[in-house]
Amino acid sequence: NxxxxxxxxxxxxxxxQSMTLQCAQDMNHNSMYWYRQDPGMGLRLIYYSASEGTTxxxxxxxxxxVSRLNKREFSLRLESAxxxxxxxxxxxxxxxxxxxxHEQYFGPGTRLTVT
Amino acid sequence: AQSVAQxxxxxxxxxxxxxxxxxxxxxxxxxxxxxxxxxxxxxLQFLLKYITGDNLVKGSYGFEAEFNKSQTxxxxxxxxxxVSDSALYFCAVRVGNYGGATNKxxxxxxxxxxVQP
Numbered sequence: 001n002x003x004x005x006x007x008x009x010x011x012x013x014x015x016x017q018s019m020t021l022q023c024a025q026d027m028n029h030n031s032m033y034w035y036r037q038d039p040g041m042g043l044r045l046i047y048y049s050a051s052e053g054t055t056x057x058x059x060x061x062x063x064x065x066v067s068r069l070n071k072r073e074f075s076l077r078l079e080s081a082x083x084x085x086x087x088x089x090x091x092x093x094x095x096x097x098x099x100x101x102h103e104q105y106f107g108p109g110t111r112l113t114v115t
Numbered sequence: 116a117q118s119v120a121q122x123x124x125x126x127x128x129x130x131x132x133x134x135x136x137x138x139x140x141x142x143x144x145x146x147x148x149x150x151x152x153x154x155x156x157x158x159l160q161f162l163l164k165y166i167t168g169d170n171l172v173k174g175s176y177g178f179e180a181e182f183n184k185s186q187t188x189x190x191x192x193x194x195x196x197x198v199s200d201s202a203l204y205f206c207a208v209r210v211g212n213y214g215g216a217t218n219k220x221x222x223x224x225x226x227x228x229x230v231q232p
Contacts, residue, residue: 004158031218033219040124040224041224042205042222042223042224042225043159043205043220043222044222045219045220048219050218058219090158090159092159094218101147101164101166101209102218103149103161103164104159104161104220105161106151106158106159106160107158108157108158109156109157109158
């Protein structure tokens with residue numbers, strides 16, 4: 001199993017450009033998450049998908065959109081990138097989804113710089 | 116509001132000495148607590164969790180954590196530190212609709228552990 005994979009690993013955008021971060025998991029997990037990590041702020045939840053076909057906002061959703069394409073894939077889109085979106089983005093997944101206590105499995109991250 | 120606090124930005128310890136990384140929490144209802152480790156330029160890796168039962172939880176790489184309900188703490192410990200333990204450590208608490216389909220984590224700000232040889 002590859003676990004959780006993310007593409008690209010690095011990306012530099014100019015202000016106003018758009019891009020999509022891709023995430024896929026091969027563990028047949030139900031729930032998937034997108035976080036951003038900023039120095040001194042830990043990880044903050046952007047969006048999550050409790051199951052295929054559903055998505056919900058997290059703590060910091062402004063400026064982002066998501067798509068749960070199927071059970072394996074959960075993408076994050078920046079429609080008009082801003083310097084404040086410079087961050088490291090992590091995707092995570094978890095088995096089950098209905099009241100379980102499983103740990104989350106994280107991808108390796110995408111380091112995004114917006115100039 | 117539900118939250119997790121890691122009061123120390125950095126912990127320095129000599130190799131072979133015991134280490135403690137502190138975490139306190141504030142939640143409504145029962146706390147479900149996790150520790151993760153992040154090595155440079157990597158994603159987070161699960162170390163251990165407390166759901167219920169014994170207050171001393173054992174996890175990966177020789178780490179353990181002690182749940183203390185009266186002090187609302189969940190400190191990470193290891194009896195003898197290794198240089199290879201140097202990394203960023205995150206405490207997290209699960210929040211959400213426990214009877215439904217949500218399962219979200221709130222993370223602390225992280226503590227950098229530096230183990231000197």
